[in-house]
Amino acid sequence: xxxxxxxxxxxxxxxxxxxxxxxxxxxxxxxxxxxxxxxxxxxxxxxxxxxxxxxxxxxxxxxxxxxxxxxxxxxxx
Amino acid sequence: xxxxxxxxxxxxxxxxxxxxxxxxxxxxxxxxxxxxxxxxxxxxxxxxxxxxxxxxxxxxxxxxxxxxxxxxxxxxxxxxxxxxxxxxxxxxxxxxxxxxxxxxxxxxxxxxxxxxxxxxxxxxxxxxxxxxxxxxxxxxxxx
Numbered sequence: 001x002x003x004x005x006x007x008x009x010x011x012x013x014x015x016x017x018x019x020x021x022x023x024x025x026x027x028x029x030x031x032x033x034x035x036x037x038x039x040x041x042x043x044x045x046x047x048x049x050x051x052x053x054x055x056x057x058x059x060x061x062x063x064x065x066x067x068x069x070x071x072x073x074x075x076x077x
Numbered sequence: 078x079x080x081x082x083x084x085x086x087x088x089x090x091x092x093x094x095x096x097x098x099x100x101x102x103x104x105x106x107x108x109x110x111x112x113x114x115x116x117x118x119x120x121x122x123x124x125x126x127x128x129x130x131x132x133x134x135x136x137x138x139x140x141x142x143x144x145x146x147x148x149x150x151x152x153x154x155x156x157x158x159x160x161x162x163x164x165x166x167x168x169x170x171x172x173x174x175x176x177x178x179x180x181x182x183x184x185x186x187x188x189x190x191x192x193x194x195x196x197x198x199x200x201x202x203x204x205x206x207x208x209x210x211x212x213x214x215x216x217x218x219x220x
Contacts, residue, residue, distance in 0.1 A: 007194060007218040013179040015086040015186035021079045029079045039193035044104025045186060047084040055079045
């Protein structure tokens with residue numbers, strides 16, 4: 001079973017965004033972020049990154065456990 | 078690998094900046110919805126003009142009047158650079174006007190994110206909460 005791809009966006013006052021990508025392989029999350037930003041830009045939402053953190057193996061393993069997913073493709077970091 | 082990223086945002090209608098009509102910009106309908114949502118929540122009205130302390134009327138692209146801000150909060154999109162600007166009389170309810178601006182920008186961002194995720198084939202859920210009294214909207218996409 002493949003792990004679902006998830007995006008969780010927390011929108012704070014004045015439109016501050018915290019975007020969390022889960023379940024993406026390798027650097028797919030960066031491409032997904034690029035596509036999301038491009039669409040938001042078309043809609044009039046211009047974004048400037050203030051912080052970016054790549055999840056570590058422990059965080060990813062915890063997400064995989066929570067989702068009950070098996071058969072995840074291992075990725076070299 | 079997956080990531081967490083934080084962003085500051087600004088509303089800029091690129092098509093308007095390029096000479097297009099505001100009504101044809103994909104963000105315009107979202108902005109109207111964002112303002113209408115604040116009007117519903119605050120028992121206000123969406124109009125097309127604001128009034129200053131002396132009663133002078135200023136037309137704008139959109140305006141919101143709510144109890145406590147009788148002159149209203151105006152929204153104008155610059156035809157030169159496409160940037161969204163807010164207008165209000167600072168002598169009447171400046172704090173409330175700031176709150177309304179924050180809510181409009183928050184609604185606009187949440188609506189835009191929900192729409193963008195749907196276009197990217199996610200199933201989208203929106204949830205509003207007030208942890209610690211601070212209004213937060215969470216948009217979740219799953220696919």
